[in-house]
Amino acid sequence: MIRLEARDVTVRIGSRTLLDRAGLAVAAGEMVGLIGPNGAGKSTLLTVLAGLRSPAEGAVLLEDRPLSGLEARARARAIGYLEQGSMAHWPLSVRHTVALGRLPHRGPLAGEGADDRAAIQSAMRDCGVLQLAEQTVTTLSGGERTRAMLARVLAGQPRMILADEPVAGLDPAHQLQVMDLLKQRAAAGQGVIVVLHDMALALRYCHRLVCLAGGAVVADGAPLDLLERGTLADIYGVDLLTGRHEGQAYALPWRLNREVGHGG
């Protein structure tokens, strides 16, 4: 079973503990939502899982082997990482931006091969950016840019996709579009971890939710269970408006819960 797992990882910067023995695993075909209040350590955990930051304690395992033992390019082929607010610093075309996702697959001097072109093409098609191929990525709208950047991740055909708040700042239609895309990848057999703040999307799209608070994992389970146990309401310190529609549960943050004591 293809699996990416963080086992008891601790990350410190100076005297601050960003992650405190946090653990999280995702399997192929699974879509895991990583949720929790701002500053809980979600992004940090994601970068640790992506192999971009080595934990002070604990380990990250890919298929039961330490990720740190993997050569950087091999790791990059296995794990695709979508940075929060990912953007290009030069006015590259969408096509060239997506093509960067193939870098870990190409030899030091090799040009773009037929494999590369096919992967780039199908990633752009899946994300609906084919018609934007020659547009400059820096001039796209937020939704278009997120889709282009997601196409860049998909072009690398990673086994695991880690997306840091991919729907932040997008309008509802684009949010649904991006979540649909990620869910399709999970259905296609890739493992997906997505950092989310939107409870409704988390409930509907994720197979499992992992709740982080203060750098520690406080809950890990099926979205509906966490909702019914009140965990979702508790970690954010809010009262939820819940209900069902078309056989699916939904929840909306309704008001601050004074009893729980909200820090922010």
Add this chain to the structure above:
Amino acid sequence: MIGNMIRTGPLIASLTLLMLGLLVLSFLVGPADIAPLELSQALLAGGDSPTALVAREIRLPRAVLGAMVGFVLGLSGAALQGLLRNPLAEPGLLGTSGAAAFGAVCVIYFGIAGLAGLALPLAGIAGALVAVGIVHLIAGREPGTLTLVLAGVAVTALASAFTSLALNLAPNAHAALEIAFWLMGSLTDRSLSHVGLALPFMLAGCLVLLSQSRALDALALGECTAASLGVSLPRVRTALVLGTALAVGAAVSVSGSIGFVGLVVPHLVRSLVAQRPGAALLPSGLAGACLLLAGDISVRLLPTNDELKLGVVTALIGAPFFLYLLTRLRREMR
């Protein structure tokens, strides 16, 4: 569809042809009025005839150095702009130019330049290497990009302070003038031994820089995403610091500081390679060589009393052109 059609091959081929053409032209142009055919024959035949000496000892090194120095400046400018994702970066940014210049100025100051012909470039290269050492010390073992730049700025400031000090304390007016002129940058009166001395360093530096093409492409998406694509950031930074130190240090050591080529050329080239920072490297080097050769030919053709210094000409043309580019860039980047 234009973006897909752009291949760097034809661009590199045409720039190479242009460079070779300018190289030949640079060899043929000079104050001694010798027919092209005669000059070329004298070079190939060798010997110690006056024509052969002019061809071998004056024209050839000047033309070759023009191409080499221009290549280094264009390439390192493109590489540093790629690393910093900033179109205002230039080859001297990491302190190597300033330090190399100071090393060379020391040699003039102490009057060693006249005693040993190669003392000047050697001191320049030594200066560049010392600068790398200091940058390394300041920035620490795994420097962030910002730390690296700040360290470079500090080293540049220090080197330029000492250079001013040398000018200030110059033993006589002649020495001060010599230092000032040398700092302006020029390719006159360089010999083949200058070429031989600087070439290995420049070659090594350029190869190191060119090897980072993929990494610079990935860095277009920021450091974090580049790392997720398998790029080792510490390795890229080290490669660029070392590469520019070797190449730019050696270039400044033989030519003095020639500004604006490394700043302007990557801007011209990027629009021809669909803005990809890695793909801009080699064409920037070639275009830099073309520009410097053209500039060096023009200072020989301009009817001025004393030959204008090459660095003065590149600055005179480069600065207004750079302003023009900036106004255009502002529209593009919006």
